[in-house]
Amino acid sequence: MINRQWERLDEKAKDKGKKLREASQQELFYRALEDANAKLDEMERLISSDDVGHDLRSVRTLLNKHQVSWTLTLSPR
Numbered sequence: 001m002i003n004r005q006w007e008r009l010d011e012k013a014k015d016k017g018k019k020l021r022e023a024s025q026q027e028l029f030y031r032a033l034e035d036a037n038a039k040l041d042e043m044e045r046l047i048s049s050d051d052v053g054h055d056l057r058s059v060r061t062l063l064n065k066h067q068v069s070w071t072l073t074l075s076p077r
Contacts, residue, residue, distance in 0.1 A: 039073045 046069050053059035 043069060043073050 046066060051062065053062050
């Protein structure tokens, strides 16, 4: 009787642990997805800009900003 109860309790504890690990993995996936969406939104905002600079200095500044943003977008977290 007690052994059977212990086995059921042990099974339930293992099942609960498995479900918690799965939920944790799902949460990590959703966070990564949110981060990726934020990066894509930022890149879309930057490349949608019609600003191409008005002199060499502003063009270089925009080019540098674009390169940095692109590098950050491609880099893993």
